[in-house]
Amino acid sequence: MFLKNLEILGFKSFADRTRIEFADGISALLGPNGCGKSNVVDAIKWVLGEQASKSLRAEAMEDVIFNGTETRKALNVAEVTLTLGNEDGILPLDMSEITIRRRLFRNGDSEYYINNAPVKLRELRELFYDTGVGKTAYSIMEQGKIDQILSNRPEERRNLFEEAAGITRFKVRGLEAERKLEKTDENIRQIESILSEVKRSYDSLKKQADKTHSYRGLKDQAFELDLNIQLLKLKETKESSQKQSKELENHQRERDELKKNIDNTNETLESSLDEMNAMEAQLIGNQKKLYGIELEKNNHDNQIKMLAERIREIEEKIVQDVQRSRAAQEKALAVQNQLAQHGKSISELGEQLKKTDEHIQQFASNVEAAQSRIKTNSDESTALEESIKANDLRMSSIQADLTALTDRIVSQLDRGLGDSDYDAGSRQEIENKVFALLDSLTINLTGRRDILADLQKIDSEDSLRQGIAKVCEGFPETLKLLDELRLGMQDFSTSMPLFLDEFLAPEGTITKKRDLDSLLEKTHQEIIAARKKISDLGRENTGLSLKIGEYRDTLEQLRLGKERSIGQKKSLEEQVKRDQASLAELRSQIGELEAQSAEDRGRINGIKEKIEEVKQHLSDLSVKEKELQKQLDELEKGISTRSKTLLNKEKQLKSQMLSLAAFQDKVEKSQITGAELASEIRNICANFREKYSRDLLEFESRQLEQLAEARELREQASDIKEQLRALGSVNLMAVEEFAEVKERYDFLSGQLEDLRKAKDDLVKVTDEIRQESAHLFSETYEKIRRHFHVLFRRLFGGGRAEIKLTSPEAVLQSGIEIYAQPPGKKLENIALLSGGERSLTAVALLFATYIVKPSPFCLLDEIDAALDESNVNRFVSMLMEFGETSQFIIITHNKKTVTGAKTLLGVTMEESGVSKIIAIRLSHDASSREIVENNG
Numbered sequence: 001m002f003l004k005n006l007e008i009l010g011f012k013s014f015a016d017r018t019r020i021e022f023a024d025g026i027s028a029l030l031g032p033n034g035c036g037k038s039n040v041v042d043a044i045k046w047v048l049g050e051q052a053s054k055s056l057r058a059e060a061m062e063d064v065i066f067n068g069t070e071t072r073k074a075l076n077v078a079e080v081t082l083t084l085g086n087e088d089g090i091l092p093l094d095m096s097e098i099t100i101r102r103r104l105f106r107n108g109d110s111e112y113y114i115n116n117a118p119v120k121l122r123e124l125r126e127l128f129y130d131t132g133v134g135k136t137a138y139s140i141m142e143q144g145k146i147d148q149i150l151s152n153r154p155e156e157r158r159n160l161f162e163e164a165a166g167i168t169r170f171k172v173r174g175l176e177a178e179r180k181l182e183k184t185d186e187n188i189r190q191i192e193s194i195l196s197e198v199k200r201s202y203d204s205l206k207k208q209a210d211k212t213h214s215y216r217g218l219k220d221q222a223f224e225l226d227l228n229i230q231l232l233k234l235k236e237t238k239e240s241s242q243k244q245s246k247e248l249e250n251h252q253r254e255r256d257e258l259k260k261n262i263d264n265t266n267e268t269l270e271s272s273l274d275e276m277n278a279m280e281a282q283l284i285g286n287q288k289k290l291y292g293i294e295l296e297k298n299n300h301d302n303q304i305k306m307l308a309e310r311i312r313e314i315e316e317k318i319v320q321d322v323q324r325s326r327a328a329q330e331k332a333l334a335v336q337n338q339l340a341q342h343g344k345s346i347s348e349l350g351e352q353l354k355k356t357d358e359h360i361q362q363f364a365s366n367v368e369a370a371q372s373r374i375k376t377n378s379d380e381s382t383a384l385e386e387s388i389k390a391n392d393l394r395m396s397s398i399q400a401d402l403t404a405l406t407d408r409i410v411s412q413l414d415r416g417l418g419d420s421d422y423d424a425g426s427r428q429e430i431e432n433k434v435f436a437l438l439d440s441l442t443i444n445l446t447g448r449r450d451i452l453a454d455l456q457k458i459d460s461e462d463s464l465r466q467g468i469a470k471v472c473e474g475f476p477e478t479l480k481l482l483d484e485l486r487l488g489m490q491d492f493s494t495s496m497p498l499f500l501d502e503f504l505a506p507e508g509t510i511t512k513k514r515d516l517d518s519l520l521e522k523t524h525q526e527i528i529a530a531r532k533k534i535s536d537l538g539r540e541n542t543g544l545s546l547k548i549g550e551y552r553d554t555l556e557q558l559r560l561g562k563e564r565s566i567g568q569k570k571s572l573e574e575q576v577k578r579d580q581a582s583l584a585e586l587r588s589q590i591g592e593l594e595a596q597s598a599e600d601r602g603r604i605n606g607i608k609e610k611i612e613e614v615k616q617h618l619s620d621l622s623v624k625e626k627e628l629q630k631q632l633d634e635l636e637k638g639i640s641t642r643s644k645t646l647l648n649k650e651k652q653l654k655s656q657m658l659s660l661a662a663f664q665d666k667v668e669k670s671q672i673t674g675a676e677l678a679s680e681i682r683n684i685c686a687n688f689r690e691k692y693s694r695d696l697l698e699f700e701s702r703q704l705e706q707l708a709e710a711r712e713l714r715e716q717a718s719d720i721k722e723q724l725r726a727l728g729s730v731n732l733m734a735v736e737e738f739a740e741v742k743e744r745y746d747f748l749s750g751q752l753e754d755l756r757k758a759k760d761d762l763v764k765v766t767d768e769i770r771q772e773s774a775h776l777f778s779e780t781y782e783k784i785r786r787h788f789h790v791l792f793r794r795l796f797g798g799g800r801a802e803i804k805l806t807s808p809e810a811v812l813q814s815g816i817e818i819y820a821q822p823p824g825k826k827l828e829n830i831a832l833l834s835g836g837e838r839s840l841t842a843v844a845l846l847f848a849t850y851i852v853k854p855s856p857f858c859l860l861d862e863i864d865a866a867l868d869e870s871n872v873n874r875f876v877s878m879l880m881e882f883g884e885t886s887q888f889i890i891i892t893h894n895k896k897t898v899t900g901a902k903t904l905l906g907v908t909m910e911e912s913g914v915s916k917i918i919a920i921r922l923s924h925d926a927s928s929r930e931i932v933e934n935n936g
Contacts, residue, residue, distance in 0.1 A: 003085075006022070015072055022887065026883040026902055029905045035908060041891065042057065044140065047081070047102045048100070049121055070912070077106070101116070141846060181759065222717060225717040226691075230688050231699060234685070252667055279635055289628050293628070332587060338579055339579050350569070356562045360558045377544075391523050395527070791878070795874050854886050859889045859890075865892075
């Protein structure tokens with residue numbers, strides 16, 4: 001398997017689609033801090049299924065999506081595609097090239113693809129089991145992870161060895177088998193619990209079912225007896241019903257004859273009633289007309305009131321319209337004033353925008369001037385740095401000359417002093433003698449000077465001559481002292497080495513040394529002055545940078561203020577348009593209100609005319625009402641006369657109706673008795689149907705003559721009821737319930753047997769997996785242990801290293817302790833080693849693992865950071881050796897490590913916040929190189 005390329009889009013700092021082509025052997029990933037090198041490692045970990053955002057140096061998983069810069073917008077999706085060569089078939093897919101892709105959207109949706117087919121995260125992880133590749137396998141080794149491997153508890157170091165042993169897949173299968181075993185045990189316990197409950201129901205329902213069988217036999221006998229009893233009762237009731245039907249026919253015949261007589265009387269009454277009804281109808285018609293007139297009069301009164309109310313409403317509306325017109329006029333005046341105010345504000349904002357533009361231009365000029373000054377200062381600082389370097393070189397040269405001159409001075413002094421027989425004691429004795437003569441001469445001359453001073457004060461010539469003569473007497477002594485002093489000085493001169501004059505001469509050695517000292521001090525002062533100047537320029541640039549920041553902040557505030565002013569101006573202009581539209585609308589409304597008021601006044605005049613018309617119609621209705629009242633009085637007198645004649649006929653009819661009622665009563669009693677018998681027949685059938693859900697008439701064809709009497713049948717039924725009562729409470733559904741429980745009991749018993757068999761199979765599978773895993777782990781552990789010791793000695797140039805199982809009797813649970821003894825030290829736990837020793841120990845363990853189970857590719861992130869130069873050389877040598885069989889991508893800042901790479905992958909950030917890849921392929925047999933930009 002071979003890592004071919006990595007394609008990144010929108011992941012962290014890779015805003016553009018970036019494709020990184022990987023070569024075989026060793027590839028070095030280079031770049032300054034913060035350029036995005038580690039983002040490449042994070043991208044590979046992420047596409048291989050990393051779910052912990054902290055491991056990707058992010059607070060939340062959505063933080064890995066490119067979040068934008070000052071010049072670029074944020075993206076909504078991050079996508080990483082990893083292409084692997086699978087020619088050797090390491091991955092369990094029958095394809096020569098496999099592409100893994102992961103995509104994350106800002107809303108949190110995540111997608112995984114294998115060869116463009118969507119898959120689940122579990123399927124992606126299973127693809128890399130036991131290959132050494134994965135987010136937690138040893139194919140990705142970071143500096144922090146190396147230290148974590150060494151520092152973790154012994155039980156947590158097993159992952160590296162398990163991955164190398166190829167038991168990760170077995171481990172997952174074993175865990176799944178153990179989970180299934182636990183689930184099977186839980187199912188067995190649940191089924192045993194349910195089965196015990198079902199067993200209790202099974203035993204109870206079996207007894208109830210036997211009792212129910214007896215109960216149902218007695219119930220069948222009781223049904224036969226009750227059927228015969230009801231059939232006898234039905235027969236008796238039907239015979240009584242037939243007898244009652246004959247009596248009813250006789251009563252109905254007598255009643256019908258009497259009804260014919262009553263009908264004749266009714267015909268006479270009806271003819272008289274027709275005449276009276278016609279008069280009453282006319283009477284009612286006139287009454288209705290009177291009522292209609294009354295209603296119409298009331299309607300007219302109401303109409304008059306309504307019209308008057310309408311006039312009042314219109315008058316109120318006119319008053320309201322006048323008030324609304326005045327309010328609209330006031331509002332229009334306010335809008336006009338507001339328009340004037342807005343116009344003034346718009347003008348002020350225009351002036352303000354002009355001033356803001358001037359300020360923006362002024363601050364922009366200040367920023368440019370400050371930036372220009374910073375550049376000038378930086379150039380000057382650079383020139384001063386160059387001069388400091390030149391002066392440093394010059395000082396070094398002067399110091400060398402000064403050292404050589406000093407050595408020459410010392411040599412000449414030693415040689416000169418040796419040749420001159422210089423004696424410090426003799427020179428001191430002569431010097432003391434010279435100083436004594438000088439003191440005597442000084443005393444002598446001082447005495448003469450005092451005598452002369454005294455002579456100046458004497459006026460007598462004799463005394464003056466005597467004094468001069470006395471002074472002259474001392475001259476021989478003074479001359480003698482001068483001769484002695486001259487001789488002493490000659491002796492002092494001869495005692496001093498003559499070669500010192502050469503040193504003290506203007507062109508002598510001492511002068512040259514003083515010149516060099518002076519030049520050295522001058523150069524030193526120039527360096528100090530230059531450094532002070534550089535510091536001053538730096539402080540000035542710092543101040544200018546702060547001012548630029550302040551200017552830019554001010555510019556930003558001014559631009560924001562400008563945008564706000566523009567927005568306010570636009571808002572005011574839009575408000576002016578709205579006010580103008582509102583003013584036009586108000587003026588239109590005022591016109592409409594005035595026109596409406598005029599129209600309403602015209603409507604009031606029309607309503608008043610309508611009121612006069614209604615009053616006239618009301619007067620006409622009063623006249624018509626009087627005429628109808630006169631006709632009603634005459635009709636009431638005629639109706640009274642005919643009512644007396646009808647009264648006599650009604651008395652005769654009443655007598656006939658009483659006789660008819662007597663016959664009708666007999667008929668109804670017969671009908672009621674017949675209905676009762678029919679109802680009893682229906683009740684017998686209904687009760688039987690309700691009791692047994694069967695129709696009694698189905699059994700009516702039975703030969704009832706052969707049955708015993710009803711009394712005997714009831715006695716037999718009573719005996720069966722006693723037997724049923726003796727049975728006590730009976731579960732009528734016990735037979736069916738028992739059948740269901742029996743079926744469930746048999747089913748659960750079969751399920752329990754199947755689960756126990758499945759448990760035995762799972763236990764067997766689990767034991768086989770454990771045995772195979774333990775064998776593979778032990779075999780791999782022994783191989784890594786041997787290779788670890790050898791590689792440790794190679795990397796450290798001696799010493800020894802060991803790995804031990806904390807629990808050898810439990811291989812699959814045992815932790816792993818690591819002990820190391822660098823040359824010259826005692827064997828100790830790795831926790832006591834230095835940082836560099838720990839890193840080198842981890843590298844030895846990594847390469848020992850690679851010998852046993854090499855990962856097709858490996859990503860190393862600055863694991864050489866803690867190594868010194870000699871250790872780096874050994875590390876690079878071993879890395880190149882393993883690079884012949886595996887593919888390594890290493891992130892490093894070490895020049896020694898870079899020398900072993902065939903391909904250099906440079907990560908730059910030409911645009912702030914956006915990473916870019918540049919590949920340089922090197923040839924070890926020539927100096928040629930190929931530079932390829934792998935961006936987009």
